[in-house]
Amino acid sequence: MARNIIDVSAADSQGMEQHEYMDKARQYSTRLAVLSNGLSQKKPAPMPSLTSQPHQVLASEPVPYSDIQQVAKIAAYACSALSQIKVDAKEDLVVQFAIP
Template sequence: MGCCYSSETETTEQDRDERKPLIPHPNPDSKTINGTERNPANLPSTRTDEQALLTSILTKTALNIIDVSAADSQGMEQHEYMDKARQYSTKLAVLSNTLSQKKPAPLPSLTSQPHQVLASDLVSYSDMQQVSKIAAYAYSAISQIKLPAVHIRWSCNNRQETRLQNQLALYRISLKT
């Protein structure tokens, strides 16, 4: 439940826990008498059962939550941040220059030069088969990906949020280099 590409026939321990009621049905002994009174003999055990159930729910919830505000444990000074940003921007400038030099010539436009497109060689049958195989393999691989549901709690102030966004942007730039 809650995952992409999941089937309804699978039953796991998590599914059983999800379908279990959070608060159990009250015992017939602890029902109200005359509509106003409870049986005092079962009242303490009911409270401890409810407390244990509440504790287990809170524990399960705490295990499934990722606290993003805790990721801010190692902060950067302003000058360190500026140095890293300068380094990343120079790396990005160098890479963008090399990419523009390696860029192949664009394909001829169909509307401006149709005779060149029609006169070019046909795509070979083996190339078509290879592209079809690769597409089928990619489709098969993508269809087998299963992601579990993750609950994220986002609680931070504007300064922390800006810092996290800056760190994420720097991380993305570093992945490109």
């Protein structure tokens, strides 16, 4: 654990030799290069495509406000129902794992 910590309070102290500073700086530069190489090789996932004709979806009639209200009401009911669920633990749950 101690070698993963950068002690910035030691920067002003007389206890660390110049070669120790250089070794630490080289070590941190190497770690940073490894991490940055790993990040640059990952490509972001493409955005999901919900339709192949987005211009038709955008040009279509908007969803009626009454439908939006109904969905919001159903979501509120579902949220209320979920918040009222309570688990009454009767006994400990013990599962035996079979090891072949």
